[in-house]
Amino acid sequence: xxxxxxxxxxxxxxxxxxxxxxxxxxxxxxxxxxxxxxxxxxxxxxxxxxxxxxxxxxxxxxxxxxxxxxxxxxxxxxxxxxxxxxxxxxxxxxxxxxxxxxxxxxxxxxxxxxxxxxxxxxxxxxxxxxxxxxxxxxxxxxxxxxxxxxxxxxxxxxxxxxxxxxxxxxxxxxxxxxxxxxxxxxxxxxxxxxxxxxxxxxxxxxxxxxxxxxxxxxxxxxxxxxxxxxxxxxxxxxxxxxxxxxxxxxxxxxxxxxxxxxxxxxxxxxxxxxxxxxxxxxxxxxxxxxxxxxxxxxxxxxxxxxxxxxxxxxxxxxxxxxxxxxxxxxxxxxxxxxxxxxxxxxxxxxxxxxxxxxxxxxxxxxxxxxxxxxxxxxxxxxxxxxxxxxxxxxxxxxxxxxxxxxxxxxxxxxxxxxxxxxxxxxxxxxxxxxxxxxxxxxxxxxxxxxxxxxxxxxxxxxxxxxxxxxxxxxxxxxxxxxxxxxxxxxxxxxxxxxx
Amino acid sequence: xxxxxxxxxxxxxxxxxxxxxxxxxxxxxxxxxxxxxxxxxxxxxxxxxxxxxxxxxxxxxxxxxxxxxxxxxxxxxxxxxxxxxxxxxxxxxxxxxxxxxxxxxxxxxxxxxxxxxxxxxxxxxxxxxxxxxxxxxxxxxxxxxxxxxxxxxxxxxxxxxxxxxxxxxxxxxxxxxxxxxxxxxxxxxxxxxxxxxxxxxxxxxxxxxxxxxxxxxxxxxxxxxxxxxxxxxxxxxxxxxxxxxxxxxxxxxxxxxxxxxxxxxxxxxxxxxxxxxxxxxxxxxxxxxxxxxxxxxxxxx
Numbered sequence: 001x002x003x004x005x006x007x008x009x010x011x012x013x014x015x016x017x018x019x020x021x022x023x024x025x026x027x028x029x030x031x032x033x034x035x036x037x038x039x040x041x042x043x044x045x046x047x048x049x050x051x052x053x054x055x056x057x058x059x060x061x062x063x064x065x066x067x068x069x070x071x072x073x074x075x076x077x078x079x080x081x082x083x084x085x086x087x088x089x090x091x092x093x094x095x096x097x098x099x100x101x102x103x104x105x106x107x108x109x110x111x112x113x114x115x116x117x118x119x120x121x122x123x124x125x126x127x128x129x130x131x132x133x134x135x136x137x138x139x140x141x142x143x144x145x146x147x148x149x150x151x152x153x154x155x156x157x158x159x160x161x162x163x164x165x166x167x168x169x170x171x172x173x174x175x176x177x178x179x180x181x182x183x184x185x186x187x188x189x190x191x192x193x194x195x196x197x198x199x200x201x202x203x204x205x206x207x208x209x210x211x212x213x214x215x216x217x218x219x220x221x222x223x224x225x226x227x228x229x230x231x232x233x234x235x236x237x238x239x240x241x242x243x244x245x246x247x248x249x250x251x252x253x254x255x256x257x258x259x260x261x262x263x264x265x266x267x268x269x270x271x272x273x274x275x276x277x278x279x280x281x282x283x284x285x286x287x288x289x290x291x292x293x294x295x296x297x298x299x300x301x302x303x304x305x306x307x308x309x310x311x312x313x314x315x316x317x318x319x320x321x322x323x324x325x326x327x328x329x330x331x332x333x334x335x336x337x338x339x340x341x342x343x344x345x346x347x348x349x350x351x352x353x354x355x356x357x358x359x360x361x362x363x364x365x366x367x368x369x370x371x372x373x374x375x376x377x378x379x380x381x382x383x384x385x386x387x388x389x390x391x392x393x394x395x396x397x398x399x400x401x402x403x404x405x406x407x408x409x410x411x412x413x414x415x416x417x418x419x420x421x422x423x424x425x426x427x428x429x430x431x432x433x434x435x436x437x438x439x440x441x442x443x444x445x446x447x448x449x450x451x452x453x454x455x456x457x458x459x460x461x462x463x464x465x466x467x468x469x470x471x472x473x474x475x476x477x478x479x480x481x482x483x484x485x486x487x488x489x490x491x492x493x494x495x496x497x498x499x
Numbered sequence: 500x501x502x503x504x505x506x507x508x509x510x511x512x513x514x515x516x517x518x519x520x521x522x523x524x525x526x527x528x529x530x531x532x533x534x535x536x537x538x539x540x541x542x543x544x545x546x547x548x549x550x551x552x553x554x555x556x557x558x559x560x561x562x563x564x565x566x567x568x569x570x571x572x573x574x575x576x577x578x579x580x581x582x583x584x585x586x587x588x589x590x591x592x593x594x595x596x597x598x599x600x601x602x603x604x605x606x607x608x609x610x611x612x613x614x615x616x617x618x619x620x621x622x623x624x625x626x627x628x629x630x631x632x633x634x635x636x637x638x639x640x641x642x643x644x645x646x647x648x649x650x651x652x653x654x655x656x657x658x659x660x661x662x663x664x665x666x667x668x669x670x671x672x673x674x675x676x677x678x679x680x681x682x683x684x685x686x687x688x689x690x691x692x693x694x695x696x697x698x699x700x701x702x703x704x705x706x707x708x709x710x711x712x713x714x715x716x717x718x719x720x721x722x723x724x725x726x727x728x729x730x731x732x733x734x735x736x737x738x739x740x741x742x743x744x745x746x747x748x749x750x751x752x753x754x755x756x757x758x759x760x761x762x763x764x765x766x767x768x769x770x771x772x773x774x775x776x777x778x779x780x781x782x783x784x785x786x787x788x789x790x791x792x793x794x795x796x797x798x799x800x
Binding site: 481 | 521524525526527614615617618686687690692693694695696697698763764765766767768769770771772773
């Protein structure tokens with residue numbers, strides 16, 4: 001065997017991941033990706049192992065519900081053949097490895113810095129001298145947007161090359177938000193501090209990231225979460241999905257200057273996040289999910305409240321959607337705007353909601369079920385056209401689906417176990433991976449522990465990591481004035497990418 | 500003189516009424532009707548910050564823009580009362596003095612060297628250019644119908660004709676109303692509420708203006724709205740006595756503001772590439788008026 005085969009949230013000793021030569025590693029992983037569209041790379045990272053650098057690649061197989069983990073040990077000063085030559089989905093991962101360890105990848109299209117990590121290899125690369133792609137031409141002009149934006153949003157720079165109103169090329173330069181999340185997680189020794197850092201990876205995916213962190217942690221400790229813990233987590237994840245999707249529909253209305261939609265969807269998001277506050281004291285769900293513990297049990301009172309909230313919400317949500325999606329002026333802005341083909345989505349390795357809008361069925365809830373999704377029998381909603389309209393339609397349909405799941409879950413609220421079973425120490429010399437379907441898509445957390453039972457490396461991958469490239473593809477040949485609505489239809493995270 | 504007083508007083512509440520309508524229709528509390536004026540007063544008390552990359556054009560442009568709008572206001576009549584300035588062919592003066600102001604606001608936007616403002620300037624220039632034939636074919640038809648060439652005489656004579664001239668006035672009100680939307684950068688051509696530079700037209704051109712200069716530009720905007728409202732009113736009031744026409748003036752102004760607010764609440768903005776088609780379609784409505792006039796005068800066939 002050249003690789004280890006594990007399932008979601010499983011821990012294996014690092015020694016059980018076969019260490020193969022880079023050539024074999026290259027062949028193996030290229031083979032996985034080219035064989036079928038049901039496999040995609042969920043994480044590919046390196047960490048120092050003595051003088052050498054160890055590379056670990058995790059490929060998820062959605063058809064067989066397993067993850068293939070392979071590893072190799074390479075010399076950081078040498079050059080390696082690049083996987084990105086034919087398989088574009090490895091492009092960002094290789095850039096990251098190059099930035100952190102200085103490993104060259106021959107044949108890689110352009111090894112630009114990715115996020116300017118504080119512990120990067122080449123400190124002469126700074127955000128001020130980022131190498132932009134340029135085209136020379138009399139009739140072309142460049143438009144630079146950001147890093148400071150007009151709205152109250154995160155920093156990121158967009159460089160457009162336009163011919164009049166038409167966008168020929170968009171380059172997205174990120175890294176302004178880099179906080180060093182992965183090193184911070186290693187530097188803290190208290191679990192309570194670490195989980196707070198994990199919660200702050202992306203403010204709009206609190207439940208998603210905390211759930212992934214908790215699953216990795218519990219898996220490493222060999223802790224089996226009780227039914228009531230799984231229940232709270234599943235519920236929180238679906239509430240987050242409803243809240244963010246509703247807010248995004250409102251923001252999309254604001255971008256096409258549809259006042260009514262903007263006002264109504266904005267208001268509809270509030271009862272959902274207010275319910276989260278009633279439940280756990282924070283509107284974004286911070287503090288709700290903790291490893292090995294059910295901090296805020298779901299009481300019958302809360303169940304009654306949520307039923308009421310959803311009853312009012314669902315009716316108004318559907319009514320507003322009927323209004324929006326039957327309005328010609330709005331539809332003319334959404335339809336055939338920012339299309340990304342299925343081929344491009346597959347080649348980029350796009351995940352989650354954006355992938356499903358282009359007909360690529362990638363949903364961890366059905367392919368690698370965690371928490372209570374196994375019992376819910378989730379069937380992903382898939383759209384075909386990959387334009388703004390598809391992405392909004394997907395949101396419109398995923399929200400009622402989530403409401404159905406919540407109602408189904410609430411028919412049998414599991415009994416609360418007040419006495420938490422103490423978690424053991426982290427298993428030494430182990431590797432754990434957790435995949436979670438946040439509202440934006442697949443969140444992947446990986447951890448490797450050293451022989452002393454301490455974290456050696458913690459790797460976070462937000463869905464935005466892949467999906468930013470999909471946005472750059474989406475706006476090509478569109479009008480520059482349609483960029484905001486394309487951007488909003490993806491609603492990607494800056495800090496999730498920058499970490 | 501009367502028209503100047505009426506236009507200035509309508510300018511005080513016009514934008515406020517639009518905003519109020521929008522907030523009521525979308526279920527929000529919203530600011531008071533006088534809020535836009537209060538904002539301008541606040542801006543007038545402030546100093547101005549100039550970017551180091553700009554030249555004297557950028558500093559002069561807001562004043563020129565403001566005075567061009569004031570000049571245009573002076574030629575607008577009200578029923579029997581002439582504007583402060585009135586002469587043969589004053590409607591041509593009206594259109595081009597506004598164009599002069601616009602020209603300066605466009606070159607001042609280019610002067611900042613910002614990539615956004617250049618984009619906004621080119622959009623504004625394009626749409627104004629498309630709107631021009633609609634306005635001139637309309638006014639030319641009116642001049643042909645009445646045989647007069649000044650605003651006041653055209654409007655006064657308009658209602659001495661057959662009832663069909665009222666039908667033409669309705670069409671003309673539509674054209675002037677839409678030109679008003681284009682010239683003031685309102686929906687569905689432009690979205691004045693957006694914060695997204697890439698989709699703006701007029702707002703993006705004044706991104707670098709601040710303080711007193713911004714106050715001038717915004718107050719010119721308020722007056723411009725009321726001027727076009729006054730033109731629509733003029734199409735209908737003819738030689739009625741003042742006790743009817745003055746209330747009618749305010750009623751039509753408020754109605755225009757409420758309709759604008761309604762459009763902005765219940766409609767999405769056009770895709771930028773559809774704007775040009777839409778504005779051209781206005782010209783065809785003007786042509787319809789032109790052929791109507793030719794038929795009325797028996798010059799057709």
